[in-house]
Amino acid sequence: MRFKIREASPNDIDAIVELNEQLADYHRKIDKYYKPGSETRKGFRKHLSEIIRKRNVKILVAETGNKVVGYFIGTIEKAKPYVVPENIGRISDAFVEERYRKSGIGRMMFDELIRWFKKNKIRYIELSVDSRNETGIKAWQKFGFKEFMKRMRLDL
Amino acid sequence: MRFKIREASPNDIDAIVELNEQLADYHRKIDKYYKPGSETRKGFRKHLSEIIRKRNVKILVAETGNKVVGYFIGTIEKAKPYVVPENIGRISDAFVEERYRKSGIGRMMFDELIRWFKKNKIRYIELSVDSRNETGIKAWQKFGFKEFMKRMRLDL
Numbered sequence: 001m002r003f004k005i006r007e008a009s010p011n012d013i014d015a016i017v018e019l020n021e022q023l024a025d026y027h028r029k030i031d032k033y034y035k036p037g038s039e040t041r042k043g044f045r046k047h048l049s050e051i052i053r054k055r056n057v058k059i060l061v062a063e064t065g066n067k068v069v070g071y072f073i074g075t076i077e078k079a080k081p082y083v084v085p086e087n088i089g090r091i092s093d094a095f096v097e098e099r100y101r102k103s104g105i106g107r108m109m110f111d112e113l114i115r116w117f118k119k120n121k122i123r124y125i126e127l128s129v130d131s132r133n134e135t136g137i138k139a140w141q142k143f144g145f146k147e148f149m150k151r152m153r154l155d156l
Numbered sequence: 157m158r159f160k161i162r163e164a165s166p167n168d169i170d171a172i173v174e175l176n177e178q179l180a181d182y183h184r185k186i187d188k189y190y191k192p193g194s195e196t197r198k199g200f201r202k203h204l205s206e207i208i209r210k211r212n213v214k215i216l217v218a219e220t221g222n223k224v225v226g227y228f229i230g231t232i233e234k235a236k237p238y239v240v241p242e243n244i245g246r247i248s249d250a251f252v253e254e255r256y257r258k259s260g261i262g263r264m265m266f267d268e269l270i271r272w273f274k275k276n277k278i279r280y281i282e283l284s285v286d287s288r289n290e291t292g293i294k295a296w297q298k299f300g301f302k303e304f305m306k307r308m309r310l311d312l
Contacts, residue, residue: 024238082180125312131304148308156270156278
């Protein structure tokens, strides 16, 4: 199967919203703290439409046979005041449809994002992953990420 | 030793900045990604002066013999769009000077914050703790917090 990695255009919004809905549903299964995709859809579409033209945002899609089967969102943002770098990279979204995984397209999108981050002098990339999302944690570890903080929660 | 827990007033800013500097230096020892206290001091003072009168912020200090030896900062904030609650509580800072630990003052400040969160109909409290800060992780677990996400980082 042949894949093409390219930057998302406004025409891809429907497809990306669809993929994000799957990602939301995956999290919902892990923890009822997350909204199901049916409830995040509308807000995510609005958010996506706003960020897609921003210069500090890079949205990549993986396409095969004219079908978008994965996407990554990277942003360059001001770092917290207590850390050394002024700006950091963030990978806020990363998703590949299940049957297209292990094909290397995640790695291709990731490498492309890293090139963009480096070109913009970014030296640190952060992301958050659910602690029970073993697939995600393993993938990020394979890409060189290390856990450095835990997000904890108390449900009253 | 007798301790008093009370809300911070602008007169406490110097003492809280001092404690925050210790907290920053603790993190700096763990990871050079964090700035030393000498570099966070000024920005933190400005930040603290801004938030101290905000209605969605509660800053508590623990005092003994007129000396402030610990502080907690809780905020009520809009939750991420992909989670169920509209607002969540956040504990952004928590610190007790080493020699005053295990005296119960952390618990006293925590309980007071929880009362405030509950009064404001907050049902979920989040916080971030460095993965290598075992003292912190154990304390939060004792207070009922559970890890639900990992923050990961890639240093290019």
